[in-house]
Amino acid sequence: MSELSAPPDQAQMVRELLAALINQGRIADASELFESLKGALPDDPQLKVYESYVHLRLGRNEEAIQCVSQALALGSGDPLTLLVLGSASLNLGAHADAAQALLAAHRASPQHLEAACLLLEAAVAAYGFEEAQAIYEEAAARLPGSAAATTWARLLFDAGRFGEMPDGFVAKPVGTVSAWLKGRGAAPAWVGEREIIPSRTPPVFGEPKPTDEVVQVPGYVPYAATVPDATIFSKSTVIVTPDVNLLSDTMADERFGRFLAFNHDRRVVRNAERALYDTRAAGLMELDAAVMLSGWTTDYYGHWVPEYLCRLSYLEHHPRFADLPIVVDAGMPVQHLEYLRLLVPNPVVELPRDHALRCRELLVGGPSTFFPTHVVPDHQVPNDYMGGLPVGGFRYLQERVAAKLPPTGRSGRKLYLGRKSRNWRRVVNEDEIAAALAAEGFEILYPETMSFEDQVRMYQEASVVVAPGGSAVLNAVFARTDFRFVILSQRNLFNWATYYGLMRELGYEMTMLCGEQGNDEKHSDFEIPISQVLQAVRG
Structure with a gap:
């Protein structure tokens, strides 16, 4: 109204x-x-x-x-x-x-x-x-x-x-890139082995240690492929082919694609046995050839790193990758672009909001696993299958960053990574926690105000990190493997097992420190007693 x-x-x-x-x-x-x-x-x-x-x-x-x-x-x-x-x-x-x-x-x-x-x-x-x-x-x-x-x-x-x-408007079933290519007698230029995503229940401070059982979650078969004469749209993962078919490996997932909700992509008007997709655009860009690294939630670091940057480890297998510009969504935080430019030297083309891009040769890399942004209420996707983190992709990121930003040799920093300026998953008593930790010699930092290089350096030089659960903890893969890592969280851990599975595979250990109240909302705020925080960091 x-x-x-x-x-x-x-x-x-x-x-x-x-x-x-x-x-x-x-x-x-x-x-x-x-x-x-x-x-x-x-x-x-x-x-x-x-x-x-x-x-x-x-x-x-x-x-x-x-x-x-x-x-x-x-x-x-x-x-x-x-x-x-x-x-x-x-x-x-x-x-x-x-x-x-x-x-x-x-x-x-x-x-x-x-x-x-x-x-x-x-x-x-x-x-x-x-x-x-x-x-x-x-x-x-x-x-x-x-x-x-x-x-x-x-x-x-x-x-x-x-x-x-x-x-x-297009009303068509949604297919995968590989199936569409196969139907035209073509195939991806490179195909790897199926990703297996490890999932482990993380330890919670003050509670019995969980069993060391590892759930091996089958992901997707990775690939790098060229879709000819394709059209893509800003902030959307859907590819529209020249025969007006819709391609999205995530939407076409046979197990869980039907549970996707599209709060993040208003172009997807309906998603059932077929999708209703809005192809209207405020403007049209054209390129002869490019790499697609745009999509639904590229402006969120927790999606940008595992969903998009990790695909570079697949895309680099394509024989033309090194020669092509990379298309990203305009308006992403500057740290996202800093990270990308540190990994690869390709030129970057920003796709403006509400615009489309038509590309004669669009190079795409497959996702590692089912990684939804929003799901419908009462969905049937197990937590272990929600947003798994590929070990190979993060090893690729570690190696590239270490080559460009080798450790300085400095160590011993104690860090608290604040989250009070974020819109969700905030620690209600963060100011009190920060004050108590500052008295213990901790630096109070806010990652969103720091460059990507500075975020890498803070982890490289850290001996102890305390952080509320958020996307900034993805950069912990650049720390020494012997640092002490405490993550503050609400009581319900949701899919933190996927993160802990990755960290253990990479040689890290960590502890969850949970608030006293549980909540069925993943992004809810929570409170942590200061006495428990101090016990956890003093070890």
């Missing part, structure tokens, strides 16, 4: 308060205020409009319609009344009434995307696609390139009308 306004009159203060509560999403508070106003200002049309919206947000559709009727009877001309009426009618299954109200709302506020999208849903339900087509064309003419086209494509897709997509 668009922001509400409060027209100036004798009820100005009440209107402003209600508008503020609604715009802040404090719907329950607004509802309580209406309860306290019963009997006051009974003839105020704007308050009835606001009340109708509050009822709608709380799922009280009949009450919302009743308030709309009262607002209209009092002379309200606020277009929001039409939107509330249409939305509530749609929720109640009165599709013809909803379509009539929402069409009026759309014509009154042509730039209101929500009104247009709800209108299309109601029109299809009330009249069918053939009659609703004219309404869609009217909305699309007012909102070119908008969510209206996405909604229309989604409605067609859900109805199984895959051949009727509007321009810019």
